[in-house]
Amino acid sequence: MSTLKINNLSKKFQTNDFYSLENVNLEINAGDIVGLVGRNGAGKSTLLKLIAKSYIPTSGTIEYNGNNIFNNDYILKDVGIMIEPVFYSYMTVKENLEFYLEVHGKQEFKKNIDDILELVDLSKKKNNKPENFSFGMKQRLSLAIVLVDEPDFLILDEPFVGLDPYGVQELLEILQSWVQERSISMIISSHQLSELESICNRFVMLEDGKMKDIQIEGERSLGQYFTGGKDNK
Amino acid sequence: MKTMFCPVFRTVYKKKEAKICLLFCALPLFLIVTSLLPTNFMQLSGDAGSMSCMEFFEAVIFVQFQLTLPSIAFMYLAITCIHDEINKGNLYLYKDIPRIKIFLCKSISLLAWYGIYLMSTFFTSVFTYYVYVIKQPYASGVFFPTRLGDVQYIIIGLLGTISTIIVSLLLVVVLSTFLNNGASLIIGILFTLFCSIAPNLETINVIFPTGFLYTYESIGFSKAILFVLLISVIYLCVIGAVGIYKIKRIEF
Ligand SMILES: Nc1ncnc2c1ncn2[C@@H]1O[C@H](COP(=O)(O)OP(=O)(O)OP(=O)(O)O)[C@@H](O)[C@H]1O
Ligand SMILES: [Mg+2]
Numbered sequence: 001m002s003t004l005k006i007n008n009l010s011k012k013f014q015t016n017d018f019y020s021l022e023n024v025n026l027e028i029n030a031g032d033i034v035g036l037v038g039r040n041g042a043g044k045s046t047l048l049k050l051i052a053k054s055y056i057p058t059s060g061t062i063e064y065n066g067n068n069i070f071n072n073d074y075i076l077k078d079v080g081i082m083i084e085p086v087f088y089s090y091m092t093v094k095e096n097l098e099f100y101l102e103v104h105g106k107q108e109f110k111k112n113i114d115d116i117l118e119l120v121d122l123s124k125k126k127n128n129k130p131e132n133f134s135f136g137m138k139q140r141l142s143l144a145i146v147l148v149d150e151p152d153f154l155i156l157d158e159p160f161v162g163l164d165p166y167g168v169q170e171l172l173e174i175l176q177s178w179v180q181e182r183s184i185s186m187i188i189s190s191h192q193l194s195e196l197e198s199i200c201n202r203f204v205m206l207e208d209g210k211m212k213d214i215q216i217e218g219e220r221s222l223g224q225y226f227t228g229g230k231d232n233k
Numbered sequence: 234m235k236t237m238f239c240p241v242f243r244t245v246y247k248k249k250e251a252k253i254c255l256l257f258c259a260l261p262l263f264l265i266v267t268s269l270l271p272t273n274f275m276q277l278s279g280d281a282g283s284m285s286c287m288e289f290f291e292a293v294i295f296v297q298f299q300l301t302l303p304s305i306a307f308m309y310l311a312i313t314c315i316h317d318e319i320n321k322g323n324l325y326l327y328k329d330i331p332r333i334k335i336f337l338c339k340s341i342s343l344l345a346w347y348g349i350y351l352m353s354t355f356f357t358s359v360f361t362y363y364v365y366v367i368k369q370p371y372a373s374g375v376f377f378p379t380r381l382g383d384v385q386y387i388i389i390g391l392l393g394t395i396s397t398i399i400v401s402l403l404l405v406v407v408l409s410t411f412l413n414n415g416a417s418l419i420i421g422i423l424f425t426l427f428c429s430i431a432p433n434l435e436t437i438n439v440i441f442p443t444g445f446l447y448t449y450e451s452i453g454f455s456k457a458i459l460f461v462l463l464i465s466v467i468y469l470c471v472i473g474a475v476g477i478y479k480i481k482r483i484e485f
Contacts, residue, residue, distance in 0.1 A: 049484075052325065052328075053328075053329050054322075054324065054325065054484060054485050055484050056482070056484060069329070073329055073330065073331045074329060074330065075329055076328045076329040077328065077329075079328065081325050081328060082325075083322060083325055084322045084325075086321065086322045086323050086325050086326055087323075087326070088244055088247075088323065090247055090248060090249065091243070091244070091247055095243070095247075098240075099240045099243065099244065099326075100326055102236065102237075102239065102240040103237055103240045103241065103326070103327060103330070104328070104330070105236045105237075145326070
């Protein structure tokens with residue numbers, strides 16, 4: 001069963017004379033962990049924001065479980081969206097998670113809060129306000145919010161950016177343990193292929209707004225492409 | 234909607250900007266403080282035995298409005314709830330809950346906070362009246378004024394001021410979905426300023442909810458009330474229509 005189906009999706013911003021995304025087709029099936037790679041400005045965030053419905057497409061459609069997401073409300077109810085770390089900085093960690101669950105009418109997941117905070121290593125900060133958190137902690141809080149209602153589909157835009165190698169490893173381990181325990185589909189973007197290798201089972205590449213599907217065997221040459229051959233194993 | 238209101242309201246009143254708004258409820262208490270100081274600041278006066286408690290409350294609301302600072306504090310709160318949250322991406326937390334519903338919830342939360350502000354001001358006014366004002370020669374010592382004309386004046390005054398603030402708050406909510414903070418605030422302040430001088434304007438006073446304060450007697454009290462409500466509803470409809478158009482097109 002197809003989970004997410006993107007058909008001929010294009011996006012041109014009014015202020016630009018070029019397409020940030022052009023005729024993109026992509027199908028993400030249940031269980032797919034898709035790595036979305038591409039250079040700065042390739043259109044990764046644009047694509048993910050379209051899926052998250054924060055951008056309106058110029059043309060094309062996105063279907064989630066067979067429903068056009070732009071024609072219906074509450075389609076993304078069970079989708080976790082982390083385009084940038086967001087939360088209310090003047091509310092405590094716990095209040096933020098409670099807010100998210102209540103606003104979506106998902107009180108039944110409140111029992112998950114302690115486990116999720118344990119998973120992202122924020123249990124001790126449960127009653128703190130995230131104002132003065134480090135970047136990594138903010139990132140993990142944001143991830144906790146997204147995971148707390150056990151989404152079926154995850155959208156993560158450059159979740160590793162700004163993290164030190166230890167932070168990247170930590171986040172990867174969180175995601176891996178999450179993926180292992182349940183059937184979930186995911187699309188994660190990054191401009192660093194190496195970060196995605198251990199978690200993704202499929203890669204797609206964007207270049208100047210155009211999609212290039214690549215097989216997992218193509219990884220090596222892709223790595224070469226991104227690092228200019230320097231780091232090529 | 235009901236399930237959404239509580240969590241959204243929490244995100245509003247927990248802001249420090251919301252607490253700043255409430256500080257202005259303490260305004261009448263200043264009267265007690267300044268009476269102890271040798272200053273003319275905020276000195277009330279009037280005919281002997283003329284001021285009832287409700288008239289004092291109306292005067293407090295009027296002074297708060299003339300000060301414009303409380304209005305600015307509320308408009309600023311609205312901006313942080315709308316524009317800043319769009320900018321920072323907080324809307325991602327709402328996923329694809331219909332946008333209109335999100336903004337309606339936020340607007341109602343802001344209005345609810347204004348309601349709490351009004352109630353708090355009422356309590357500090359009553360407190361000040363019975364602790365301090367009542368001892369002054371101009372106080373009448375009763376709660377409601379005895380003359381019908383005075384009651385009508387209070388109602389027209391309060392209704393005009395409160396409608397103006399509600400309209401200006403929702404105006405800023407809608408403006409801040411597409412304008413930057415400075416522009417939204419300036420337009421909001423200009424609207425409030427026009428409304429505060431409206432009672433003194435001729436002819437065009439009728440397009441402002443506050444404009445009937447001195448003329449209601451000539452057109453009749455109930456007609457004046459109807460006009461105030463009608464004008465406010467017209468403003469709200471126009472603002473709402475622009476809001477619906479703009480909110481659907483927000484990209485963040
Ligand atoms: N809101 C916007 N308004 C105008 N142009 C935009 C907007 N967002 C993105 N663009 C343009 O669209 C193109 C793709 O941008 P996008 O942010 O999707 O790239 P990206 O792949 O996410 O890059 P990065 O790795 O730097 O995050 C860029 O040329 C960018 O300038
Ligand atoms: Mg990006």
